[in-house]
Amino acid sequence: MSEGISQADRPEAPAEAEAAEQRDLFSKFDEIIHTRETLLASGVEDPFSLVMERVLSPTRAVCNGRDTILLGTYNYMGMTFDPDVIEAGKQALDNFGSGTTGSRVLNGTYQGHRECEQALREFYAMDHAMVFSTGYQANLGIISTIAGKGDYIVLDIDSHASIWDGCALGNAEVVPFKHNDIEAMDKRLGRIPEGAGKLVVLEGVYSMLGDVAPLKEMVRVAKKHGAMVLVDEAHSMGFIGEHGRGVAEDQGVIGDVDFIIGTFSKSVGTVGGFCVSNHPKFEIMRLVCRPYVFTASLPPSVVATAATSIRKLMRGSNKRAHLWENSKRLHGGLTALGFTLGTKEPQSAIVAVIMPDLEGGAAMWEALLKEGLYVNLARPPATPAGMTLLRCSLCAEHTAEEVETILGMFERAGKAVGII
Numbered sequence: 001m002s003e004g005i006s007q008a009d010r011p012e013a014p015a016e017a018e019a020a021e022q023r024d025l026f027s028k029f030d031e032i033i034h035t036r037e038t039l040l041a042s043g044v045e046d047p048f049s050l051v052m053e054r055v056l057s058p059t060r061a062v063c064n065g066r067d068t069i070l071l072g073t074y075n076y077m078g079m080t081f082d083p084d085v086i087e088a089g090k091q092a093l094d095n096f097g098s099g100t101t102g103s104r105v106l107n108g109t110y111q112g113h114r115e116c117e118q119a120l121r122e123f124y125a126m127d128h129a130m131v132f133s134t135g136y137q138a139n140l141g142i143i144s145t146i147a148g149k150g151d152y153i154v155l156d157i158d159s160h161a162s163i164w165d166g167c168a169l170g171n172a173e174v175v176p177f178k179h180n181d182i183e184a185m186d187k188r189l190g191r192i193p194e195g196a197g198k199l200v201v202l203e204g205v206y207s208m209l210g211d212v213a214p215l216k217e218m219v220r221v222a223k224k225h226g227a228m229v230l231v232d233e234a235h236s237m238g239f240i241g242e243h244g245r246g247v248a249e250d251q252g253v254i255g256d257v258d259f260i261i262g263t264f265s266k267s268v269g270t271v272g273g274f275c276v277s278n279h280p281k282f283e284i285m286r287l288v289c290r291p292y293v294f295t296a297s298l299p300p301s302v303v304a305t306a307a308t309s310i311r312k313l314m315r316g317s318n319k320r321a322h323l324w325e326n327s328k329r330l331h332g333g334l335t336a337l338g339f340t341l342g343t344k345e346p347q348s349a350i351v352a353v354i355m356p357d358l359e360g361g362a363a364m365w366e367a368l369l370k371e372g373l374y375v376n377l378a379r380p381p382a383t384p385a386g387m388t389l390l391r392c393s394l395c396a397e398h399t400a401e402e403v404e405t406i407l408g409m410f411e412r413a414g415k416a417v418g419i420i
């Protein structure tokens, strides 16, 4: 039986009225519809609608009836099945119910939200922490609220969509510069009119190629021009830096960063977003930041899992060391097999394998899935320079043997598809 709405359930169409010819607002999507249809017509499985029928652990799931190794999640620290995290979520569900049904500024701040913010303050050793419903909303909210009309935002051209959307929402002047190019950033900052408000927005790890920003130099340049600095550490939290605080910590500039944005949907292993800061007026954000005020807060079970996970990540140095070993093993193995990777050296938990084109990428993606391996197929506009990528994200719970198994899968699939 179809899962869709039956014809009988559909509301009746209104009686036909005199009307001008309607311009179909969906016509702007024709190109992407055509690309998708052409791809699927080649007989390849749809890489963008895979269903995980069962999830067995941070590194295994059943997909299409097959036990599959997961190498395309953001579960870097493998916290999703941590027994303490799960127990905290269950208790919060029992004691506080399934949802808050309200905004943080009205009925949506529970004890758990406060505890989660306290865990973040301790994790980052910062004065203020503000939890949002997603990382997307954290960027949207903070960037649009602090940089408004007449202010300038200088940002890396490869920034995440949520950063671009935050810039657009706030109506600031947006000045992009070439990816990770310190000189270009310096020049753009130098051209901003005297006295204007300036915000530099950077990421610690760029998620498509898994490369790291030269934050040490960039933060110095930003400060030279009197700009405030926001760093999105979505893909480095928990893993990079001595305490897992990210690339800004690793490069010794965390004290000069004004705002750190992060997410619970990666190393923390649940959902939610946040901003931490030492700015003395930061708390006013809770009243003026629309994507914080005008949306419901996270369910109590989610903030309880997040707080427990964050506290455990403070003691995660062994896991961090093992994740680095995994990243080096995979990067070295794929290079030896002849694949072209996004970075020369392993720089993060992301290892991006560059595909010749979308068709080749989809064929390789499917061949890997049939081998029992799930990776992310990434394509423009998410990727830089029109690239098609197979993005591999390692987890601290992958064993060394699993990484070797993964390399064997890549070798067989790559030869079958003709990529190596």
Ligand SMILES: Cc1ncc(COP(=O)(O)O)c(C=O)c1O
Pocket (backbone or CB within 6 Å): 134, 135, 136, 137, 139, 160, 162, 203, 207, 232, 234, 235, 263, 264, 265, 271, 272, 273
């Ligand atoms: C750099 C970056 N920032 C923000 C986000 C948004 O995070 P969330 O999934 O919590 O909305 C992502 C998600 O992929 C990201 O890669």
